[in-house]
Amino acid sequence: MTKNSLRRINSLIELQKLIEFWAGKPRPEKIISLSSASCGRASGALKISSALDKCLRELNLTDRFELKLTGCHGFCQLEPDLVIFPEGYFYPSLYPEQVPAIVEKTLLAGEFLHEFAFKDQQSGKVYSRVFELPLYQKQLRWLLDAHLDLDPLSLEDYFAHQGFSALRKVLTWDNQEKVIDLITASGLRGRGGAGFPTGLKWRLARNVESQEKYLVCNGDEGDPGAYMDRGLLESNPFSVVEGMIIGGYAIGARKGFIYIRQEYPLAIERMEAVLRSCRQVGLLGEKILGTEFSFDLEIIRGAGAFVSGEETALIASIEGRRAFPRQRPPFPVVRGLFGQPTVINNVETWANVPLIIRQGPEWYSQVGTTTSKGTKIFSLVGQVRFTGLVEVPLGISIGEVVQEIGGGAPAGRKIKAVQTGGPSGGCLPTSMFNLPLDYEALQAAGTIMGSGGMIVLDDSTCLVDLALYFLKFASGESCGKCAPCRLGTVQMVEILERITRGEAQLSDLDRLEKLGRVMQKGSLCGLGRTAANPVLSGLRYFREEFETHVVRKQCPALVCRKLITYAIDREKCRRCYLCLKNCPFGAIKKEADGWPYVDEELCQSCGLCLNICPKEFDAIFKKPRYSEGGEGRMVDYENNQGLNRK
């Protein structure tokens, strides 16, 4: 499959033949699929690939076994991993030294090497095949399954996975409305956060009379802690392109833009390569596949601003301006890019389009709840045993995702909450774990579906600290155009900081709620309107934790630095003095009898001692700085307000 084999495809029939040819082509004896998206590479996937390549060459096996550098397999914490098909054998966390044994035993002799297998530390169970892995149970991997054995850059391989058959299908219908009807009937809703019905959005844009219309793929993925879109762009870029060409045909656009954030260089590189291939064969450009339809795509690199993910700001950014949002209406479907009707959809939304066309809307809408159909990809991360990219049927409960797919809390810990929707979302406590993943249900519970970040928090996470983190993020990313967001976020940060220092008063909590409501109502764009959600949901479900900070000056999770200090357990300490030698503040001293102790006056709670104390000793522990009742400094800022105002 060399680059040169790409020849122009002149008609829909030719395309059909190509798809049939590649889909029907006999597969090699074994496919060795190496996960090599960004996180795989960060964990050394390329070393594994060169070791494998070398080994296969030396033994003259390249004809029998095909090495594929695929995208993300999903079990990101075990990168780099190998899946060997047809058996589906799974080898996690590989080192190059393991490669010869795998080639000799598994590829040549067909034996599975149990010593390299994934072992669940908690149950002691060993897993040999990828679909048996606990993380894969309960998933419905409509989009993600292809990532296991698809070469993201190979058009032929995409054909072999029925790629572009959806495009072929719609181009044979002269009726573009039919495409929109189909998407509408499937019940697909935007996967970028707000969940607007995609079919309706397309129809609105189609119905506007205009010479030029545009499409945009929103790959800004600003939610810090989520990477579904990176996963899709790196692992199956053709599917996004196919979705967009179909969208262009449906609404009558000739041009589309793919906006990808700068922090994802590999996604940009792969998308560039994929667009080149598509142009070369005539899947993009003038008169696509010999039809009358012309369409092209251009990549725009984002530049590190969260607000540019908001649709009107995104438009400004693509136009080469500062990413300032503007008032809506007019909505982008009426007046968008360059003043023309524009459909903006998220990466995952676009990736769903070919699937729906191929399988039909009835098939698609079988899965889900009344208002939320199909599947959704989440990046399941945080304090959970198994982390990675997971795709689940909508309507599944949060608890199932966390406990069954994610395997629950790490040993000795307790799960406390789940955060979805990033800086625009909120936390749900374990008591809400029966809640189904459904746009409306999540909204009613004070959070949002969001773009798919799902961060599991355990008892070592402080909800006040997390709320502060999100508000700091929002205030840093606020574009500053409207006052409720610009000033509200800063005020919230100040109040939350006081709480984490034990200097707040109970009335501050009410003040936070009031501020939050003003921001929700008064802000110009979604950033400001949702920025208070992390605080409001925190107060709704974890008010007690906030109050403990205020009243008792204690942080139950032992996170807020001003409220904790460290101590040394004499029973465990072996007096190696590593902590004493390394404390940056000289806060660890020696008693007369030689035992080290922490001088709480000097301790800045940096945590280095805890980190440096040898694991087998484990002698350092955190403790509250103030005993019950607290001696924390109390600032009477009620009477001081005049000074705070600038």
Add this chain to the structure above:
Amino acid sequence: MNRELKPLEKIKMLLSNYPKERHHLINFLHLIQDELGYLSEEAIELLSEHFSLSPAEIFGVATFYASFRITQPAEHEIQVCQGTACHVRGAEAILEEFSRQLDKHYGEQGWSSKVSLRKVNCLGCCAIGPVAVVDGQIESRMTLTKVREIVRRLYQKDNLEKIREQNDQE
């Protein structure tokens, strides 16, 4: 052939085949930064002519976005992820330790000015966090002790080069 061109000339050459519509501005700012490492005043002047925009307008756009730099970058760049997933695994302490290591232990010799330390919001590798990027290389599962190793490694690498240079001169 291109390699022999001075960066600014190369930019001129790139600009000469580049469309003049404004929506290419941000992509071009990226190209320049890839080439020069930052957006120099001269480069912005060139862009201003090409796109018929005032330099102030272009500066305004460039400084809005966190990815663009208008000062020359340091020799080494360390980015520490401060995304949510990394945050709940202690990313703040990692950032602090980097800064402490650089200031405290390597500040005197003036070496730490060669290192720029930046925060980033999520590198999309959240499952293997906390994450840092050291000279373009992603470092996963950071700990405070790993921070020390990384800084020491960078320092030693630079000094080895220095020693080698000295040897060469002799």
